[in-house]
Amino acid sequence: MENYLVVLILSAFVLLGAFYVHTVNQNIVQIKDELLHHGNEINKVKLELEWTRNELKQAQIEVKVELESTKKEVKQVKVELESTKKELTEVKIDFESTRKELTEVKEDFDSTRKQMNILRAEMIEKDNAYRKEINQIRLDVNALPEELNKIKTELHSQKPGFYVTLSSHTTLHQTQRIEFDQVITDVTKNYNKITGIFTVPKDGLYHFSFTMFSNGGGLHAEIMQNHQVIGKKSWNSQLRVSNN
Known part of the structure; x- marks a missing residue:
């Protein structure tokens, strides 16, 4: 029985x-299966690490290139x-120069304004004087009409008359106007020596006469009124005189 129990216990x-x-x-x-599975995952991780390492190398190269750039x-x-x-320094210098120029322009403008005010005052004063004048x-x-009437009255009261001569001997040409340039008398100032x-000066009866002298050769002279002959005198080489 004891052996049976021992066998049973051993069994x-x-x-x-x-x-x-x-x-x-x-x-x-x-x-083992888990280790094999983990080994596969480790291989995948290794591959991913290798790919990541390559990516990092490529990224490092690109970063270096970008860094150099x-x-x-x-x-x-x-x-x-x-x-x-x-350029900013030059601009600053130009700005300072421009500021100085603007300051000078402002001073000139103020001076010009003062001068304009002075001129305006002078112009107003002159304008007032001109208005008075x-x-x-x-x-x-x-008052001129009255004075003209007086002058006309005086002229009408005076008898016109003039006496003129040549200031020097002259050589005459055919149809030449004789201009007596030396006025001895001109009562009413109606003779033009030019x-x-x-x-x-007024209507009336006038008497004109003239004396001419020719130094050799013939001479013919006429008195004209409004381009019409009203009197003439001729000399020939035999000293014959013809009056018309």
């Missing part, structure tokens, strides 16, 4: 050991900045 231990071994084997298989751009920006600083001239002009024409 139980054997069964438990077999069950434990089976369980352990299953666990080992499961662990950025450095060049920064240098260019620095150059442009220096140029801009110079114009008023005086108007008064004088209004044209040699006497304009009668």
Whole structure:
């Protein structure tokens, strides 16, 4: 009986050991499967890491290229900045010069305004003086008819008459007007010594006479009224005189 119990207990231990071994084997298989699965995942991770490393290398190269380009751009920006600083300095100098010029222009404008005010005052003063003169001239002009009437009355009361001669000997040509340029007497101032024409101041009876001397050769002279002959005198080489 005791042996039977021992065998039974040993059998139980054997069964438990077999069950434990089976369980352990299953666990080992499961662990192997998990390790294999993890190995695949690790390989995937390695591949991803390799791809990431390549990407990082490519990105590093691109970053270096961009960094070099950025450095060049920064240098260019620095150059442009220096140029801009110079231009700003020149602009500042031009601005200061322009400010000075504007100040001078303002001073000139103020001076011109003062001069214009002075000129305006002078013009107003002159305008007032001119107005007074114009008023005086108007008064004088209004008084002219009366003075003209007086002059006309005086002229009518005077008998017109004139006596003129030549200031020097002259050589005459055919149809030449004789202009007596030396006025001895002209009572009514109606003889024009430039044209040699006497304009009668009023209607009436007039007497004209003239004396001519020819130094050899013949001479013919006429007195004309409004382009019409009203008297003439001729000399020939035999000193014969003809009056008409």
